[in-house]
Amino acid sequence: MSERIWLKSYPEGVPHDLPPLPYDSLVGLLDESFRKYTDRPAYSFLGKELSYADTDRLSRAFAAYLQGLGLVQGDRVAIMMPNVPQYPVTVAAILRAGYVVVNVNPLYTARELEHQLKDSGAKAIVIIENFAATLQKCIANTPVKHVVLAAMGDLIGLKGHIVNLVVRKVKKLVPPFELPNAVRFNDALAQGARKTLTPPKLKLDDVAVLQYTGGTTGVSKGAVLLHRNVIANALQSELWNAPVMSKVPAGEQPTGVCALPLYHIFAFTVGMMLSLRNGSKLILIPNPRDLPAVLKELSQHTFHSFPAVNTLFNGLVNHPDFHTVDWSNLKVSLGGGMSVQSAVADKWLKQTHCPIVEGYGLSETSPSASCNPVTNKEFTGTIGVPLPSTYMRIIDDEGREVPQGQAGEIAIKGPQVMAGYWQRPDETAKVMTADGWFKSGDIGVMDEKGYLKIVDRKKDMILVSGFNVYPNEVEDVVARMPGVLEVAAVGVPNEESGEAVKLVIVKRDPALTPEQVQAYCRENLTGYKRPKVIEFRTELPKTPVGKILRRELRDKA
Structure with missing residues (x-):
């Protein structure tokens, strides 16, 4: 695409392209932050704060400890933790030691x-x-030689002992395990503090992170993210948010909520890396499913940015304690990871006066590729426009660009696009073109202003008598029904039409009946899009990030 039609939709002051990257690696970004923001709090966790200076000192010690294990530059180190301060300290240590971060879902x-x-x-x-205990079951079959064992309260002083006692003895959240050679996190820090860190010689094209895709397309693959990819995406996000984040009052530290898990690329880049870059404080939420605890924590803070997924926005805005939090300082509510439903966005705007701006991206794009302008006053139902230096086009199965307004696969090119899949040239070849375009597997449409709308995943599409039905559309309509809390639409085999639409619904109103849902769909959806089957459940299967697992619902069907 020669012409970037979306540039005319950019807010005033947002550059069309990234300037040259100011660092030679992510370590350059870290070093600058630790130097520039020394005395500021970097992380808030269970009422305790960790400063930039603390993060610098601890990560330097841990990096020296890791180097002392005899690992060589480029070796991979896995992290399997929820949102605790040990996570960002460990990420900084792995990078500063010259190794590669492997983010692992703790569940x-x-x-x-x-x-x-x-x-x-x-x-x-x-x-x-x-x-x-999970690691114990499989460690013998893996190349892992060194285990560092963290506990929930490791970095929060005396209070940590109480936290650990409650986690282990009261809540019994630590199943028995045997890992005889494991070293405790605080012991590793103490050992590292007595060693000297040898700074590695890193380049922008070195691997920084292996980000495993959720495996929605089969086997989980590691997206290879280079130092340049993650830096570029943090800077793109910074430029994009600037029109509203620049309104944070002078003398007030920008503060973000990190309720999405840090092992997820959305929180990793747009939460942790971006906040390091601009000297923000990050409020770490260890368990976003515990809504009362989330709201209690947020009620104690002034915060300005809140990246979340639709399920979290929905859960919070419908919670009776929602009003106990002061939402008046919120400058950007960023929706990603899955489609934001318009019913949820409407309610969020009414309650917080800060519209949800929906963005789009994948593990393979570090993650952000497009976003709605943060200056928008209302929800658009689109995934916005490509970020600075990012190109997106809609292509057919042969890779040719389709006419504007026609549906096709979204292809993405930009500095945030991965180098490929880890040691899988065959899988890389399926998604990367020779000239650097990444084929997303998502079906979208671009309008005349350059705004993109996702109509679905290639494989989630339901084919009813030759008509394409996009589950997102059906879900968006049914989610507006007053008695519905959550909904998923999947295709099920049908003798007459090949496939039919099945709805799985979690009720808000216990009295809701299938007949009422059918009547509502008759009013709002054309014939072939209406559900043939309606099932009520108490909950929908979700990934730990809160994405609804349609695949699981389909397989059961």
């Missing part, structure tokens, strides 16, 4: 963990003790 089963540790070739893992 993985032993089978999934084994796959990721083997696939990445991780030599070491930093894991919170709550999940050590």
Whole structure:
């Protein structure tokens, strides 16, 4: 595409392209932040704060400890923890030591963990003790030689002892395990503090992170993110948010809420890396599913940015304690990871006066590729426009660009696009073109202003008598029905039409009946889009990030 039609939709002052990257690696970004923001709090966790100086000192010690294990530059180190301060300290340490971060979902089963540790070739893992029993089951089959064991309260002083006692003895959240050679996190820090860190010689094209895709397309693959990819995406996000974040009063530290898990690329880049870059404080939320605890924590802070997924926005805005939080300082509510439903966005805007700006991206794009302008006053129902230096086009199965307004696969090109999949040239070839375009597997449409709308995943599409039905559309309509809390639409086999639409609904109103849902759909959806089957459940299967697992619903069907 020669013409970037979306540039005319950019807010005033947002540059069309990124300037040359100001660092030679992510370590350059870290070093600058630690130097520039020394006395500021970097992380807030369970009422305790960790400063930029603390993060610098601890990560330097831990990096020296890791180097002392005899790992060589480029070795992979896995992290398997929820949002605790040990996470950002460990990420900084791995990068400063010259190694590669492998983010691991802490809720993985032993089978999934084994796959990721083997696939990445991780030599070491930093894991919170709550999940050590999972590691014990599979460690013998992996290349992992070194285990560092963290506990929930490691970095919060005396209060940490109480936290650890409650986690272990009262809530019994640490199943028994045996990892005889594991070293405790605080012991590793103490050992590292007595060693000297040898700064590695890193380049922008070195690998920084292996980010495993959720495996929605089969086996989980590691997206290879270079130092340049993650830096570029943090800077793109900074430029994009600037029109509203520049309104944070002078003398008030910009503060973000980190309720999405840091192992997820959305929180990793747009939460942690961006906040390091601009000297923000990050409020770490260890369990976003515990809504009363989330709201209680937020009620104690002034905060300005809140990246979240639709399910979290929905859960919070419908919670009776929502009003206990002061939302008046919120400058940007960023929706990503899954489609934001307009019913949720409407309610959020009414309650917070800060519209949800929906963005779009993937593990393969570090993650942000497009976003709605943060200056928008209302929800658009689109994924916005490509970020600075990013190109997006809509292509057919042969890779040719389709006419404007026609649906096709979204292809993305830009400095945030991965180098490929880790040791899988065959899989890389399926999604990357020779001239650097990444084929997303998402079906979208671009309008005359350059705004993109996702109509669905290639494989989630339901084919009813030759008509394409996009689950997102059906879900968006049914989510507006007053008695519905959550909804998922999937295709099920049907003799007459090939496939039919099935709805799985979590009720808000216990009295809701299938007949009422059918009547509502008759009013709002054309014939072939209406559900043939309606099932009520108490909850929908979700990934730990809160994405609804349509695949699981389909498989059961």
